[in-house]
Amino acid sequence: MSILPQISLRTPLPFDILGAQVAVTGLGSAFEGVYGSVVVRDGAGHVVAESNLLGGGHGFSLFHSAFGLGVPSTPEGTVTVQATNPSGLPENAASVTVPVTFGRTLMGGTYSGFTLHTVVEGDTLSGIARDVYGDEGRAGALFTANRDILFDPDVLYPGLALRVPMA
Numbered sequence: 638m639s640i641l642p643q644i645s646l647r648t649p650l651p652f653d654i655l656g657a658q659v660a661v662t663g664l665g666s667a668f669e670g671v672y673g674s675v676v677v678r679d680g681a682g683h684v685v686a687e688s689n690l691l692g693g694g695h696g697f698s699l700f701h702s703a704f705g706l707g708v709p710s711t712p713e714g715t716v717t718v719q720a721t722n723p724s725g726l727p728e729n730a731a732s733v734t735v736p737v738t739f740g741r742t743l744m745g746g747t748y749s750g751f752t753l754h755t756v757v758e759g760d761t762l763s764g765i766a767r768d769v770y771g772d773e774g775r776a777g778a779l780f781t782a783n784r785d786i787l788f789d790p791d792v793l794y795p796g797l798a799l800r801v802p803m804a
Contacts, residue, residue, distance in 0.1 A: 641666075641697060643731035644673075644718055651735045652785035654802060656748050660703045665692070665720060666731075672700045673720040679739065680711030690718065712743035712781050736785075743778050744804040751782065756797040762790050769801055778802060 646663040649655060661675045672690035679685055685707045692700035713736065720731040740748025754765055762776035769775075780790045782800045787793075 642733075643729075644720055644733045646716075646718055646733050646735060649716055649735060649737055652738060653735075654738045654740045654743070654748070654751060654782060654800065655706065656740050656750075658703065658705050659686070659716070660701065661688070661690070661716065661718065662699065662701045663718065663733075664697055665690070665700050665718075666697050673718060675702055676717045676719070677706060677737075678715050678717070679709035679742075680713040683710060685709045685714065685739075706739070706741075709739040709742045712739050712778075713737075713784075714739055738782055738784075740802055743781055744802055747804045749803050751800040751802045754799045754801050756793045756795055756799060758795050760793050760795075762793070765799070765801070 641664070643666045644663060645665070646661070648660055648662045659677065665672055672692050675688050675690060676684060677686040686704055688702040688704045690700040690702050692698050715734050716737050717732055717734040722729045722731075754769075762779045763773040766775040766779055767773045776790065779799065779801065780787055782802050786797065
């Protein structure tokens with residue numbers, strides 16, 4: 638048994654916010670330079686993008702793929718890296734799936750990155766949305782962008798660093 642997983646995804650990390658382009662990178666075990674593929678799906682299961690992984694060498698080496706994304710129907714989705722399994726043996730099958738957020742869908746068309754907001758006593762998502770976007774109704778976008786650290790949109794803790802997506 639190897640001390641390294643067959644696939645170790647470096648980017649995107651779980652719950653990253655993706656823009657119009659995505660770079661998928663990692664470390665993987667290759668057989669004759671064959672790595673596999675990457676599939677990006679939205680929360681409805683629709684394929685947003687697909688690509689082959691590029692790399693070189695034998696054993697463990699780095700892989701990558703960079704490509705544009707289609708327009709997801711939901712702000713939540715997944716990126717799945719599937720290793721090629723030339724042997725067909727179940728013990729050689731490997732895949733990694735990470736949850737992601739699609740910034741363009743979340744923000745209604747454009748996404749340029751995010752800023753950080755450190756929660757202070759009395760902050761609410763609707764108040765932060767009002768201050769940043771001029772619209773309390775955008776609190777749901779803040780919750781979605783931070784769903785890895787927020788479990789209830791009404792519970793914020795001072796000192797918590799929230800991602801605030803920008804259009």
